[in-house]
Amino acid sequence: MPEGHTVHRLAAEHQRMFGGRRVAASSPQGRFAEGAARLDGRVPVEADAHGKHLLVRFDHDVTLHVHLGIYGRYVFGEVPAPEPVGAVRLRLEGPGGYADLRGPNRCELLEPGDVKLLRDRLGPDPLRADADPEMAWRRISRSRTPVAVLLMDQSVVAGPGNIYRAEVLFRQGVDPRLPGRRLTREQWAGIWGDLVTLMADGVRDGRIDTVRPEHTPEAMGRPPRVDGHGGEVYVYRRAGQPCLVCGTPVRTVELASRNLFWCPGCQPPAPED
Structure with missing residues (x-):
């Protein structure tokens, strides 16, 4: 399972690639089709990490929550993106490139209150400035x-x-x-x-x-x-x-x-x- 530093790197890559720019979202695998439809055409405002949890907040105050678990992984690339290969749970695509997510333990959308509940369950993260x-x-x-x-x-x-x-x-x-x-x-x-x-x-x-x-x-x-x-x-x-x-x-x-x-x-x- 990736350790926390890896997830912070993923957050930074999401911010660099998609931050402030409208993205296309899809679920080639189909298991996240409803969630992807809610993200399609929206703007990622902030990509953040808390421990092993990736949190990408969009402009309509909905947050994409990803926990990779043991088998999850991301593949990043340049656009135009190739045809998806394998079980891609979520693809984000924007002017800066694309990101394919495969095999995560969790991939879901959270409302602001749900994000707070998640954070409240977690201990302090040594990589966060607000850690106590x-x-x-x-x-x-x-x-x-x-x-x-x-x-x-x-x-x-x-x-x-x-x-x-x-x-x-x-x-x-x-x-x-x-x-x-x-x-x-x-x-x-x-x-x-x-x-x-x-x-x-x-x-x-x-x-x-x-x-x-x-x-x-x-x-x-x-x-x-x-x-x-x-x-x-x-x-x-x-x-x-x-x-x-x-x-x-x-x-x-x-x-x-x-x-x-x-x-x-x-x-x-x-x-x-």
């Missing part, structure tokens, strides 16, 4: 749930996925199994600060890189990471490989139905109170 990390801290500091699970809960923090949660916990030296209520405020400040910085880098670069300068392939004289997810990371999908910092084999375990990665050497269990 205290909202997340209040929930984390009262919870017995492991911090690694809390960071994947979009109602606690909106945007991070499996990669960012593994990497920020490593960078901050936090045992991912630590109950939220045992996390210190200083540790939370470090986690939040890392999310803000690393996710902004992801928006800029279009990939997730989390290693510090002294641990890059060039600095360490090691081969670059080869993985479909791209990017240089410390622990994500490196189970059994030596930690780039201490050499301890990276471990993995399933936690809340997701694979968790961490270094026992750099992220030792916190002492019991």
Whole structure:
């Protein structure tokens, strides 16, 4: 599933391509025909993202809400657009190009009140200027749930996925199994600060890189990471490989139905109170 930085990049691309210009909307697949008809001939006013949710507001105050889920993806191109290929749920086409949406988890139109309800269900997004990390801290500091699970809960923090949660916990030296209520405020400040910085880098670069300068392939004289997810990371999908910092084999375990990665050497269990 795309992490939050990807959805913010999609919002920026929608704004660049369609913002302020009338678009043609269609649903070649037919599953969003009624919604596309309401958008056809309208003007996208603002494209925004909150966590993993793309929100494109149109001039008649109706908002297109897209959640890509596991299988959803966008294809952008120049006009004239080619004939749609495959199951295209929604095509937007304007002077700046076209966008084809395939396989989203959600593709729907929301009224203003519905948009507010959606936003109210989501935690603070590290990529948004209006994010309040205290909202997340209040929930984390009262919870017995492991911090690694809390960071994947979009109602606690909106945007991070499996990669960012593994990497920020490593960078901050936090045992991912630590109950939220045992996390210190200083540790939370470090986690939040890392999310803000690393996710902004992801928006800029279009990939997730989390290693510090002294641990890059060039600095360490090691081969670059080869993985479909791209990017240089410390622990994500490196189970059994030596930690780039201490050499301890990276471990993995399933936690809340997701694979968790961490270094026992750099992220030792916190002492019991």
